[in-house]
Amino acid sequence: MVRTKEYRMKSESIKKFLYILPFMCLLAIFAYYPLYGWVYAFFDYTPPTPLSQSTFVGFKWFRSLVENQVKIDQLLQVIKNTFGMSGLGLLFSWLPMIFAIFLNEIKALRFRKFVQTVTTLPNFISWVLVYSLAFSMLSSEGIINGLLNQLGFTDSPILFLQDSEHVWITMWGWSIWKTLGWSAILYIAAIMSIDESLYEAARVDGATRMQVIWHVILPSLMSTYFVLLMLQIASFLNNGLEQYFVFQNAFNKENIQVLDLYVYNLAMGGGSYSVSVAISMLKSLVSVVLLFSVNGLSKMIRGESVV
Amino acid sequence: MSDKAAGLAVNNVHTNNKHSSITEILISALIYTLYTLFALLCIFPFYSIIINTISANDLSARGEIVFYPQQIHFQNYLDVFKIPGLWNAAVVSLGRTLIGTSLTVGASAFLGFMFSQEDMWGRKFWYRFTIITMFFNAGIIPWYLTMRSLHLTNHFLAYILPTIVAPFFIILVKTFVESTPKELQQAASIDGAGIMTIFFKVILPISKPILATVAIFAAVDQWNSFQDTLLLVTDSKLYSLQFILYNYINQASSLSTMVNLQNAGSTAMATLATKQTTTSIRMTVTIIVVAPILLVYPLFQRFFVKGIMIGAVKG
Numbered sequence: 001m002v003r004t005k006e007y008r009m010k011s012e013s014i015k016k017f018l019y020i021l022p023f024m025c026l027l028a029i030f031a032y033y034p035l036y037g038w039v040y041a042f043f044d045y046t047p048p049t050p051l052s053q054s055t056f057v058g059f060k061w062f063r064s065l066v067e068n069q070v071k072i073d074q075l076l077q078v079i080k081n082t083f084g085m086s087g088l089g090l091l092f093s094w095l096p097m098i099f100a101i102f103l104n105e106i107k108a109l110r111f112r113k114f115v116q117t118v119t120t121l122p123n124f125i126s127w128v129l130v131y132s133l134a135f136s137m138l139s140s141e142g143i144i145n146g147l148l149n150q151l152g153f154t155d156s157p158i159l160f161l162q163d164s165e166h167v168w169i170t171m172w173g174w175s176i177w178k179t180l181g182w183s184a185i186l187y188i189a190a191i192m193s194i195d196e197s198l199y200e201a202a203r204v205d206g207a208t209r210m211q212v213i214w215h216v217i218l219p220s221l222m223s224t225y226f227v228l229l230m231l232q233i234a235s236f237l238n239n240g241l242e243q244y245f246v247f248q249n250a251f252n253k254e255n256i257q258v259l260d261l262y263v264y265n266l267a268m269g270g271g272s273y274s275v276s277v278a279i280s281m282l283k284s285l286v287s288v289v290l291l292f293s294v295n296g297l298s299k300m301i302r303g304e305s306v307v
Numbered sequence: 308m309s310d311k312a313a314g315l316a317v318n319n320v321h322t323n324n325k326h327s328s329i330t331e332i333l334i335s336a337l338i339y340t341l342y343t344l345f346a347l348l349c350i351f352p353f354y355s356i357i358i359n360t361i362s363a364n365d366l367s368a369r370g371e372i373v374f375y376p377q378q379i380h381f382q383n384y385l386d387v388f389k390i391p392g393l394w395n396a397a398v399v400s401l402g403r404t405l406i407g408t409s410l411t412v413g414a415s416a417f418l419g420f421m422f423s424q425e426d427m428w429g430r431k432f433w434y435r436f437t438i439i440t441m442f443f444n445a446g447i448i449p450w451y452l453t454m455r456s457l458h459l460t461n462h463f464l465a466y467i468l469p470t471i472v473a474p475f476f477i478i479l480v481k482t483f484v485e486s487t488p489k490e491l492q493q494a495a496s497i498d499g500a501g502i503m504t505i506f507f508k509v510i511l512p513i514s515k516p517i518l519a520t521v522a523i524f525a526a527v528d529q530w531n532s533f534q535d536t537l538l539l540v541t542d543s544k545l546y547s548l549q550f551i552l553y554n555y556i557n558q559a560s561s562l563s564t565m566v567n568l569q570n571a572g573s574t575a576m577a578t579l580a581t582k583q584t585t586t587s588i589r590m591t592v593t594i595i596v597v598a599p600i601l602l603v604y605p606l607f608q609r610f611f612v613k614g615i616m617i618g619a620v621k622g
Contacts, residue, residue, distance in 0.1 A: 015502070016428065029468075034454075035449070036453060037445055037452045111342075118346045118350050121601075124531075125597055132552060136356050141585075141586060147373050150373075209334065241534060263446065268538070280447070
């Protein structure tokens with residue numbers, strides 16, 4: 001009797017697994033099988049010759065990354081861009097928190113709702129659309145140049161989009177434009193869950209508005225900030241491709257190429273698949289190390305893992 | 308964003324006595340100014356492009372339409388659909404959004420529910436197996452190479468299959484299901500309901516709010532997706548709206564010439580105000596691509612605050 005019950009529970013447990021098995025297969029194919037693509041880094045692969053007929057070259061492509069000064073310089077520039085733009089992001093990682101805190105200070109409820117709605121919108125449009133908006137506004141025949149020209153400020157259009165020198169800052173600016181309102185939502189949620197009695201206590205003590213922010217609100221947002229900061233550090237090398245791909249042009253290419261874009265340009269533009277895969281592989285490995293490091297750091301500081 | 312938030316805002320503010328009220332007012336003024344400016348910065352580009360698409364095209368091309376439309380007409384919206392491939396791309400984008408979203412929502416609901424079943428064989432392992440893919444991937448080129456070896460390049464399924472299992476949405480649903488009373492499932496189970504019956508009859512109906520949130524996120528992702536077309540598709544029949552918009556930004560001048568030639572053949576000759584320019588083509592297509600988002604945004608806006616808060620509990 002007991003045995004049949006145990007057996008039935010066991011079979012029920014297996015049955016449940018079988019239900020999710022097809023989905024796990026999908027995941028295996030589309031998330032895990034691509035790791036097999038890393039073998040291309042060890043072959044002399046040039047399409048259309050299939051991999052099976054390519055020669056095995058060991059670590060040749062990894063060594064080739066640093067074989068001469070030109071290549072080293074190129075890779076260094078790409079790493080510099082990646083560090084620069086991710087670094088700017090980290091440096092201003094507190095912006096969404098401040099945005100949420102002061103948004104909460106707005107008493108006019110309808111105005112606050114309006115600001116929140118409007119500033120969240122850009123998060124829901126694609127980078128292609130952002131670029132299209134940027135192009136309409138800032139290109140040589142764009143609205144801004146039209147306005148400057150009409151007002152007599154400029155004779156010839158300013159080439160905002162071709163500018164290379166400030167591209168780190170403009171790229172940072174566009175991603176703030178796109179994500180600031182959205183990123184603030186987590187903090188807004190956290191502010192709403194602050195215990196009423198804390199405000200009460202501060203009021204009894206005669207705290208000013210800034211003191212309430214400093215001593216009540218800010219401390220209660222720190223754990224959210226910490227988790228998000230750790231995740232941001234973990235994805236330091238993953239700037240993504242789309243933003244930089246759509247904004248890149250012949251003029252700003254040197255300063256806009258982050259690792260993700262460089263890898264894409266090497267393979268799809270230059271046909272150097274093997275080198276590109278080699279860089280991809282290094283990037284993924286470093287990212288995993290980063291993830292484990294921040295996770296360890298978080299366990300050490302907060303006694304809780306972020307992942 | 309409800310009454311509680313309003314209460315808090317009022318509470319925070321009246322913490323004070325007269326003597327620092329001038330600073331308070333200055334701070335308020337500064338806050339209002341900055342938020343107004345940023346809000347304007349966020350909507351002005353949309354507004355500006357919309358008024359440009361309905362204004363006289365010659366004025367628009369010279370950058371003379373800045374704050375309000377002039378000589379309003381809607382010819383541009385009729386003309387852009389004469390560009391070959393635009394209808395087709397609209398169908399591709401709509402198709403992938405509808406099919407992809409339904410499958411993603413279905414799979415997220417089912418997997419979120421199944422991962423909440425503590426007696427499932429290897430539950431912890433499979434859950435981790437799923438979640439870890441959020442933080443780790445092989446990279447775009449290895450992904451492209453393996454997709455090619457699976458013969459999924461230039462295939463509509465390349466838009467659908469990889470998006471079905473979405474870890475983030477699974478977390479959202481699982482957290483939600485775990486927050487609902489266990490008794491509901493137990494009662495159904497005692498009545499002899501199997502796992503599938505429980506899923507369809509008990510879980511799906513109570514999970515509507517979170518599924519709405521997932522559906523919105525998934526649909527926006529599908530509609531906005533650009534990278535998969537860029538990497539995997541060379542067949543123009545499978546181009547999405549996002550992808551052809553990107554192409555149009557770079558080749559709008561040849562397209563405007565073509566549309567104008569087509570119009571010249573027809574009885575209605577285009578005047579200067581309705582003649583297509585690079586600017587008018589580019590801006591009109593932009594509005595067509597962004598319109599679905601702008602139209603549904605006010606409706607779905609209220610969902611995602613809730614959704615993200617559920618997800619934030621354990622993210």
